[in-house]
Amino acid sequence: MSRRTPNANALFSEQWLTLREPADHLARDAQLTHAADSWLTRHADPSRPLEARRTIVDLGCGSGSNLRYLAPRLHGAQHWRLVDHDEELLASARLRCQYLVSADAQPIHLESVNLSLADTLEETLQGAYLVTASALFDLLTADDIGALADACQRSGCAVLFALSIDGLIRFHDASGSALYGDDDRFMLAALQAHQHRDKGDGPAMGSEAPRRLRESFRHRGYHIREAASPWQLGPESLPLAEALMAGWREALHQQLPQQRDRVDQWHARRLDDLLRERVTLTVGHRDLLATPSDRTRSGARA
Template sequence: MSERFEADWLSLREPADAAARDADLVGRASAWLADRPRSLAITDLGAGSGANPRFLAPRLPGPQRWRLVDHDAGLLARAADRLAGLRDLDGSDVQFEIRASDLAEVDAAISENTVLATASALFDLVSADWIDALAARCRQVGCAALWTLTVDGGWHFTGPAATPRTQTEDAAMRALLQAHQARDKGLGRALGGHAPTALRTAFTSRGFDVFEAPSPWRLAPDAHVELAVALLDGWHSALLEQAPDAARRVDAWRRERRADLEAGTLGVEVGHVDLYAEPAPRPGDAARLS
């Protein structure tokens, strides 16, 4: 099965993602790039409509040349439109290349000259073997990596003042969703909420210095109703696929939660992790830079 995403969903989540991202890890990536020879080749995996370069390019030094890789040519075309005129931290134009291809060939996706590999909201879809191949490729080309907004599998609804609500029915739905997340999305048995651990393990074992920070969505009651309802509807579709025999129960759960979200009495928090991996200096690096 191949995973496809709606452009509207990606647009809807972009502001919440921007608010959730960890600024310190972006600062580390920026500082590392500042010491690299120019121009800077950056590859964004699973780029979709370009949310990641839109957020990162103005926060990183230039000149930058981005490669956006995704198997959805429609989303990439939208990205190309929306990235026009983007400038880097130094005020220079940012260059973009779009590459409509499957990420199964990870070595082809990340070119030899890549200095930074990035992705956002991708790794729950991939397998442990794929992440292992990714870490090997990053090690081989000597790039740093900034992996943002990787779901950790945790979510809960919240009441006023962000108090977590514990409801038996939510726990039952969470278990079904975790089973759905593990389905093959085209790159092997998907990691779902295990992706942050797999990334940490793969990059640490290949000698990278790894830094992590939580980047949860905190969607307060009444503040992000459209996004929260779209999230619930996405879960509802996944639950029906996973447990068609439980359709009446799943429908009732969605109906009740949706009514509370729309009434502004319910919020939701979704766990994510950001990770920055920096390659250890290799012999000769200092000489190349001087």
């Protein structure tokens, strides 16, 4: 349940997670984080122990990038439950995040849970006020997202899900005009089809994840706020862009095995454009904040 590498069949790499972290943090919508902080402050239970008044579950936490972004921007003592199927990444997250403090210098308590999303959600979300994840949901199925929304509704928690891919990929020239020739259209349509391939439990959501998340939580009585959070990759982000395009090339080889030469020519041309700083690259994402109605919370906490 770690956040994905460019190649959906590769092992989840701490090197990839580290490479993408600056772009992730820069892209995220600050207003949704502020709104989540306000919601937590209003709903923290003063009868609970100090460190448990803001219990936050981070699904697919990887090496802790989501925690490193959010914890210093949220107020009050926080108890973070880090959930991932990769024990090595969990150990890295604990090590790299152990000295974090909140926005008002309150302590951050860490708990790690070695589970996948296929494991029991009820136990994972027990006591949670906020469930968060980053760059996770394109890998999941519609049933996975429905099951998660059900579990969140039963617990009465809010959710803050960042950086779900939305299918927008564009190269731009120096004037900012989008470059979208026949090869770009062909390759990016094939890449989107690859993102929807079955990862083991049914077709993955791919770029449909933001819509499915929005509809699933709205259907369960949540108030929805969304924001765009695109990567804008320019000269300062060339290592990330190069790694991303290498992953796309491999995915396209899988999707278009009879057109490897065309894939390689497109990849080489666009990569050269990036390396020579003739183009920049935009990769679209969406952030979602969903907060339960008072009726949903009272039913869940009863």
